[in-house]
Every structure is written in structure tokens, then in C-alpha cells.
Amino acid sequence: MPQTDTHTIIDPEHHDGTSDATPGGEPTQRRPGELAFGAFLLIGSLALLWNAYGIAGFEALSSPGAIPMATSFVMVVTAALVLLRTSRLPPDRTETISRDILPPVVLIFAALLIGYGVLLRPLGFLPTSLLFLVISIKLLSRRSWAWVLMISVVCLVVIWLIFRIVFTVLMPPGIVPEAEFIQFFRNMIGGGAS
Amino acid sequence: MDFMTIFTQPQLLLLVGLGTFAGVYVGAIPGLSVTMAVSILISFTFAWDVLPALSLMIGIYMGGVYGGSRTAILLNIPGAPSAIATALDGYPMAQRGEAGTAIGVTTVMSFLGGFIGIAVLALAAPFVSDFALSFQPRDYMLLAVLGILLVGSLSQGSLVKGIFAGALGIAIGAVGRDPLTFSERFTFDLTIMQSGISFIAVMIGMFGVSEALAQLHHVDKEAVRQKIDRIVPSWATVKKHLPLSLQTSTIGVVIGALPGTGGDIAALMAYDHAKRVTKNPERPFGDGAIEGLVAPETANNAAVGGAFIPMMTLGIPGDAVTAIMIGALFIHGLNPGPMLMVEQPNMFWFIVGALVTANFFMLLFGLTGIRLFTKIVEMPRSVLIPMIMLLSIVGAYAVNNSITDVYWMLAFGLFGYFMRHYGYPLGPVILGVILSRLLDDNWRRAIISEREDLGAFFMGIFTSPLSLVLFLAVIFIFVSQTPAWAWFKGRVFGRRAA
């Protein structure tokens, strides 16, 4: 478990912007990876500008490409300005990528979320969610399996009841035949719908 | 059946109460929206009479608009787009353990805003709806530009980064098939991009998942103990903010009454207005200023009354929820339209009565049961963070029953995480997405109407009083954000402008 000691040594001035009110980033120093992110945004903006030009070119003021072109142009200009400013700032030597920007625990969770996205369709909502909750709560809380499993099941059941039963949001069922289950209970309660 | 009907029938009273109670929770959960709840209620209340069905829907609407502020304050995750501005000052208060105070102020001010909205609906509906109808595409476009200038007040830190974020938002809003010509924009020839990106998915990703990821940095930090002994704000506090709340409520009613704009834009505009007119907030904006809660919360609840104005007088929906309610009236055998007020004025007064009742219930449920909500924030983060992530996923899926939205939500969650770390504000992204269609569609309509003639377009601005006022407002707000204005202000008023 690599993350056991990572949080304890995280610098309290984390500049992670957990509130919009105290935005992350440092105004006078360049954080690790900031230059790369700025470059990524500039390249992305250029790609969007090129794509926006491809919609209708300079055909007409009212063309579907007019506003996209104007906005992606603003993106290119501002992204370039930000990149220029960032490149002039002195790097913050007290921070490293692996500790302050992407500590292992964040990487693990990003991977878990991506895994969730991949498994959701084939496996279905209930198994994927249970798996996600059990692994993530276990990782973070380091409590016993029984406790983790109990909390996960309770949370999942509450979410499922609200979304599936009350709001009839049909999440991908995957390997669990939810609809048959529900109909089974409906029949039991109503003594058959017809 | 009139204004008093609701108070004389306990069954209806109960339904409004039930609806409002449910609405607070629907509003608080990101991904569960009032629009969704009301359209499900259409099937659910199909066999009912029209009055009980409407009572339940109105309750959910009122409660839901208010409920969005709960999670905004407690978790920094707005439950609905209209609560984005509320998070800016509400969350810093919760971080200091003042969530109780913040919720108290929010509730009382929502009540006040809701009440003003209803009063305008009851007293001036025909007048306001005529005004709202007179907005031309050009005026909607100017309104959108006015909205985009809010980027300035939503960008703490770097303005350039804020402008980038705003432009990014507008671009995100343009993805997919253009609704006017069906040409593909920013789709990169991928089928998955054609339906566009749901802005609720963007919001949930940016505020929900990225917040949860950022919280992982201090998962072991003790949750802040919330003081919840002083919830109801003192009369002095309410009195002090009364002038501001009247102004922001007016913004809310008007923006709410315009078909095509709703509580989300109203709340952001009101926040910007508060920042502009408040000389000396007790705490700076963005750090827990009470005014930063008063403005958006009065405005978004006032917008509820506003949205009913064109619906009741003309049969034109003021927002998505009233659009569904018009459908519900049809299903129940009524014909909503300009003749409804003439032929069935009682229906109008019944709805006003139900709104008043819902507003009182909102006050009641808002000031009680806060302990339960604060318990959620005091939950260990090891459980809270995974829960937020799962809720974000389900919520994103629920918007349009689409897995694609879940992927977008996750992508924007990760992207937002980096934006946070490198000091890019997230508010302007959502602002841009909300305003994208308003700006794009109406710009094109306006210029098409003038046969692509820019000269005629500007002539139009100067010959219409409404357009001229909006245009001057745009110029004023734009100039007031430039350094030259600060210098000018300093010279004329003899003090350092912020």
C-alpha cells in the first residue's frame, strides 16, 4: 500500500484549489507540470481553431462556424499568453509531481474511475459499483473487510433505490437481471400487474 | 378553485409539503434535477386530478431550486447549475464550521427571493410577459455577452486563465450537431460527439469528481466540526441585506421570465451584481461573504415566480420545468395559452396559492433537518469521497440515460483536477457552456434577420431602446473591468479602486 504514508507528508499549502475561492496554482512560481499543461492547452486550442475553420470557413457571419472560430481564437490567444507567462516564472523547487500534483492515491483513483467506465457496460451497474465502493473505501479507510463491505452495500442500496426505483433511471443492467427482479417483486406485492 | 383553495384542502397542502420536502433532496443531489422529477411525475400523477398533480410539481420545483445550495455549501458541489455561485462563498464558510449560518442565510434569502418572484407573478404578470416577449434575438445576444463578462468576477486569480476557461466553455457548448443547420461542429467525425456534451455532465465532472480527487490530498484531515446552534439569521442581518436582495430578486424575476434564460444565469448575474455594488463586505467575496450567498439565492428562487409569468399569461414556458408543466396541463385536459388567464383565472390564483405554500414549506424544511445534512459532511472522507464519485457517475448517466455522458463526466473530472491545480477557475467554464447556445443561436438569428449586414445590425441596436440599454450595460461592465477604469476611478473619487 504505497499511499499509507503519502498523505501525512503532503505539504499543507497544497494549492490544489479545493475551493474556487482559493484557486490552486501559485501566482509567483511555476508548479511542476504547469508548463506541460499550458502547452497541452495551446495545442488543443489550435486543434479546435483548425476544426472550427473547417466547419464553414469564412463563408458568412451567420455560419455555424462563426462563433466556434471566434471562441477558439480567443482560446489560442489566451493559452499562448498563459504559456508565455508561465515560462517566465521561476520553478517551485519544493514541489514534485509525484507528491503534490499526482500523488499515488490520486493516480489509483483515476485508474479506478477509468476502470469503472470500462466495466460499466459489460458488467452492469450493481456489480461494478459494488466493486468500486469496496476497493476505494478499503483503500482509504483501511478498516476491516466486513465493515467496508457493509458500508458499501448500504450506500449502494440507497443510491439504487433512489435512482432506479424512484427515478426509474435504467442503468446498464449487465449480468444482473434487475428488471426481472423488480417485476418479480412487483408481482409479489401487486399479485400480478394485470 | 382560487388562491385560498390550497389552504382549505389539507390533502393539497400535504402534497405541496411532500413535494417541497422531496424537492430539497432532489435539488441537493447533483444529477437529480427538478426537470427530471417533474417529467416523471407526469406519468406518476396521470390518473390524478389536475390540482393535486400541480401541487406536487410546484412543491418539487420550489424545494428543488433551493436544495441545490445545500451540497454547494457543504461539499463545494453545486446540486444544480443555479447553485454554482452559492458555492463560491458558501463552501469557505462551511470550511470554517459556519455551515449552519450559511444554510440559515441561504434559506431565509431563498424564501425572500421566492416571495418577491411570486408577488411579481401575482401583481404584474401581464406587464412582465409583454416585456419579456419584446426581447429580440439581438437582445438575447447582448444579454449573453453581458453574461460572458461575468467571467471577470468568477475568476479569482488570473483573469487570462478565466477568459480561457470561459471560451473553452463556449466551445464545449458548441460540440455536436448545430441545432439550427445540423452541421457537425467539433465532432472530429466521431459518432459519439454528434449528440454534443451534456452540460450537466461537465458540471458534475468539474465540480463533483475533480473536487473529490482534490480532496484525496487530505483524506486523513479531520472533518470540520460544524456549529449549528445559530441557524436563523438575526433580524439585523436580514435588514442589512434587504436592499441588495430586492435588487437581485428583480434580476431573478426578469431573467426567469425570459423564455430561454433561467435561474442558472440569473444567479450568476446576481452574484456579479452583488460584487459590484457591495462596498465593504465583512469578508472578501470568495472567502465567505454573506452577500455572495444572498445574491444568487434570492435570484434563483425569484426566477421560479418569473418562469411562471410567461407560462400563465401566454402559455410560453419560462424554463424547462414550466415547459413540462405546460405538457402536464394539456394531459389533464386544460389548454394552456393566452386564453387560460381569461377563461380560467382561478387556475392562475390556485398556482399562486400553491407557490406561496411551497415557499413557506421551503422555509420550514430549510431551517429544520440541517443536522442531518451537516452529518454528511462530517462523515469520514474515506467513505464520503467514493460516495461522491459514485453519485457523480449515476447523476451524469441519469441526465440523458447515456453512458457517453458518464465518459464525458469522467474526462472533465480529470481535466478539472488539473485546472484546479494550475490555477484555472472552473466557474467560467460552466458559465461558458450555459451561455454558449444563447450567444451562438441568437447572434446568427440576429445577423440573418439583417441579411448579413453588420451596419444594419448596429443600426438596430441604436434604434431599439431595449437593445441600447443592454448595449450600454455591456460597454460599461467591459470598461469597468479594464485597468484604465481603475485609474479613472482613482482620479475622480480619490481612492484606490480594487
Add this chain to the structure above:
Amino acid sequence: MKKILSGALGALLICASAAVAEYPEKEIQGIIQWGAGGSTDTVMRSVTPHAEEVLGGKVVMQNVTGGAGAIGLNQVAASNPDGYTLLMGAENPLLYKVMGLGDKDYSDFTPINILARGTAVLVANPDAPFDDYAGMMEYIRANPGQVRFGSTGPGGLPSVVTSMIQSVEGELDVITVPYDGDGPALTALQGGAIDVMPAVVGAAVEFIRGGKMKPLAVIDTEASESLPDVPTITSFNEGYAEHLPWGPFFGVFVPKGTPDDVVAKLTEAYAAGAENADFVKLMDDRGFTMMSISGAEAEEFLNNWQQGTAWLLQDAGLTKASPEEFGIERPAE
């Protein structure tokens, strides 16, 4: 882990017993192509509860919007043809191919019930300097490039009606202002942003009654029951008769390949639902003509509709691809 296992086992048992049970043995998903509050949504949400009574099962309705309805259509087309996913749609898919919006249309589906057909009406702002269709045409000819027509994008009802006018009267020199739906366009008409709008009767009838807009002509050969005093467009120009009657419609569909007994059961349920007095009254009030057709009759209707409209748009130069490419024949004269 035990929980999952026992759950799976229970599920398996239910599955096994389900194989012999009668359709429907679980809830049915109804995908509505258009957003909540729109006319397709309203119609489907009012007929389905009546159909459910006959069906003896629950239909969970969801709005899957976007891409002019193509997203919802593709989702249903890709689903299992087992009768547990219904498409609740309108006329637009029949134009997807020629408008370049998608490669699927109702030929990939079996119609369960074409519920009703709407009639179009030409409405104008009450302050417009003309009072009927003839006056409008005169005004347009005298003031080229002045009159603003509302539209709802390529392939929408207004674009078809405008093409009809062009095919009968020749080139129209008007400004076409696009809106994303007839609701917003009719609002703009009342605010004076556009002067004329072709709309379905149901969407405009209350505004006409309230004096917020004036009707110029009903796009049909017979007067509409909801607007008995409004002259038909054929009374101004007989040339329209060949294109009429024409109108948007609503229908319920399942993907091709759905078992016959399931189709039969659904057809029976929706036919009964469409007969319900409340529903019929609702449709009458909104100016829709009840059809409630299915089977071969419905397929023929769809086919004729597609041929007529696709070629009308093709001749007006509004299509992305010729109907010929998709084997849509030009309607016989």
C-alpha cells in the same frame, strides 16, 4: 462475495422461469426521441398509461434527445429486438437519410401504431401587413427580401411547408430565421422577431384563439376542426392539392426482428390505448387527426410519406443526398 453469488443464483432461477412466462415479464423501456414537454413527449406520456392497462406491464419512458432525434432512434435500433425497447418518435427519421443525419430510418423498424397526424397552418404576427395567404404572397412579391419566415432547421415541418410553397408558387424571396423547435419560433413570432411561421395546428391553436397570432391558411384540402373559419390553402391555389394531405405524425415502433406475438400484443395494447376517450379528446383539442394504424397499412403510409416529402425537399434543393441513393422512389403522379 457470497451476496453476489446468491444474487446471481437467484437471478438465474428467475431467468429460467421467465423463459416460459408470457410477454411482458419485465418492464419495457420506451425511448422518446424528443425532450420533455414537447408534443411527442406529451402524446406518448398520455397514450402509454392506457396501453399499459391492456399490456399488463409497465413502460418506463425516457427522453433520449439530440441529433434531431437520431440518438434515440439509433439506441433503439441497436437494442435487442425482444419487445422490451420501444421507440416513440415522430416523422423526422424518414428524412434522416436524405438530410445526412443518419443511415437508419423507420425501414429498420416495425410500426406498432401510427397514432395521429397533425395538420400544418401558416400563422403570422397580428401586426403583419397581410391577413391571408393571398395577401402574404402579394406582399412578398412586392417587398422581396423583407418578410421573415421562421424555421426549425432542415427537414423540419416549416422547411417542408416552405418547399411546398416554392414548388407551387415558384422561388420565394424571404429571410429564413432558424429556431430550435416550434415553441421558441412561435414565441419569437409573437415578439415580432419573425413575421410568418408554418406550424402544426396543435402548437398554434391556443395562440390564435388568444389573438396573439393570426392564421393565414390551413395547409390541407379540408378545413381543420380546431380552426373551422380558417381557409384552406387549396382555396387560394389548387396546385397544393397534389402534395396534400401532409403532416407530421407520431408513432410507436420496435426494431425489425421482434417476435410476431410480441408485436401483436403491443399492437393490440396501443390500438386500445389510442381509442381511450380521454386520449382522443386530448388529440382533438390539439387539432390532431387520429389514425391508429399498424401493420401493412402503417408501412404503406410511412413509405408514401417518405417518398412525397423526400422528393419535395430534393426538388427544393434542401437535401444533402438524393432520395434515389437510398432507393426512395419518386411518388407516382
